[in-house]
Amino acid sequence: METLANLESFVRSAEAGSFSSAARRLALTPAAVSRNVAMLERNLGVRLFQRSTRKLTLTEAGERFLLAIGGNLDALQAAVADAGAGTAEPAxxxxxxxxxxxxxxxxxxxxxxxxxxxxxxxxxxxxxxxxxxxxxxxxxxxxxxxxxxxxxxxxxxxxPAHVVAVASPGYMSGRVAPTDPAGLAALDGIAMRSLRTGRIRRWTMRHVDGTEMGALPGEKVVVNDPAAMREAARLGLGVALLAVPDVLPDLESGALIRLLPYWYADAGxxxxxxxxxxxxxxxxxxxxxxxxxxxxxxxxxxxxxxxxxxxxxx
Missing domain, CATH: 3.40.190.10 (Periplasmic binding protein-like II)
Known part of the structure; x- marks a missing residue:
């Protein structure tokens, strides 16, 4: 009968596409994972992986075996975890x-x-x-x-990850606060350029009643980090659209104020x-x-x- 270690080494190697990656997940050496898989193959009498210097690829037999044991392995692991949860000290x-x-x-x-x-x-x-x-x-x-x-x-x-419009009290002093997201276009904007796409991030804001509207503040300052956006807003350089967690301490202290209090963008x-x-x-x-x-x-x-x-x- 196969040990749990052999089966788990096979499944994690199949998921990760390499013995090294599976070894990091399992806290084993790559050699140990490779031995476990080789022992499983020997006992089953079939080759489960095609091996190359760069990647592991499941054979047809390997794909069938993975499909057959995946759910059963999960159930067995869950049972073991539940059994040991009361005795294993986290370390x-x-x-x-x-x-x-x-x-x-x-x-x-x-x-x-x-x-x-x-x-x-x-x-x-x-x-x-x-x-x-x-x-x-x-x-x-x-x-x-x-x-x-x-x-x-x-x-x-x-x-929730909700994005709101914020600015410093000093920046808003003497300015008329916008009544909807379209009004942000009249104010200086602090924008963020995505590291992943290279594009300026745009938001569609939602009123608490469900109405939606694009938010397009100007681009006076462009940065690529939320912390820099927050600091620029603190310095009175304009309006920034930032996630509530990133600006919550400043909103609570009054260093920043929230514009459009009934509007927010949903970032998931x-x-x-x-x-x-x-x-x-x-x-x-x-x-x-x-x-x-x-x-x-x-x-x-x-x-x-x-x-x-x-x-x-x-």
Whole structure:
């Protein structure tokens, strides 16, 4: 009878397309993963992969076998995880990818409490404005929005990602506040050029009654980072369209004011991403549960919702 290690090495190698990537996901060496797969092939009497120096490709037999065991392997792993959940103390390196501004402002302050609960976990947190590949890059989890959900990856929604128009009180002094998104065209705009597409990001704003309208402020300043947009708005250079979490402390302190308080743009959701089809390590499970609890306790979903009207309206 095949061991769980052999079957899991095969499935993860098939998902990642290489022994090295599967090894990072399984915390094994590439040689160990290769041996596990070779043992499985020997016991089955069929070749499951075509091997090259650059990539693994499933054979026809490998494709049939993957289809046959995938769901059963998930169920077995879940049973093992449930059985061990009460006894395994979370430990080890927890590699997480987070957006810089959001991560530093809202997630990093939670770290002391998390480590007090789980002192054997060692955080390795990467603050970066990009979508990582959890499996290929060996991340335990990622926080952000709009990730491509590759096979075996799930998104656990934490809060809405709503974008609102903000400016400094000094900039708006003596200016007439716009009454709808079209009115932003009369003001100086702080725009963002996407690192991925090279284009200026445009937004369609939605009124709380459901009406939609394009928001086209001028382009007095163009940057490629949300933190720079926020700082430019603080400096009184114009109006910026930014996610509520990125400007919430400034709205609460009065350093920035929200324009068009009944209008917002919906950028999707802020989610926690992790691999669900593998045996979820205790450290990752502990982090996910802690994060969901903290968001609920701090009412972050409600505080991030630009659709709730003029909490910080001008």
């Amino acid at each position: 080890g390196v927890l590699k997480v990818s987070l957006p810089p501004t959001f991560g530093v402002t809202h997630i990093l302050p939670l770290l002391p409490e998390f480590l007090a609960r789980h002192p054997r976990i060692r955080p390795e947190w990467h603050f970066e404005n990009r979508q990582v590949d959890l499996v290929l890059e060996g991340y335990d989890a990622a926080i952000g929005g709009g990730f491509d959900l590759a096979p075996g990856i799930v998104a656990r929604t934490l809060a 959701a802020i989610s926690l991403y992790y691999a669900s089809r593998s045996l979820l390590p205790a450290k990752t499970r502990a982090f996910a549960e802690f994060l969901v609890e903290a968001f609920k306790r701090e009412r972050l979903a409600a505080r991030f919702a630009g659709s709730l009207g003029p909490a910080f309206g001008a």
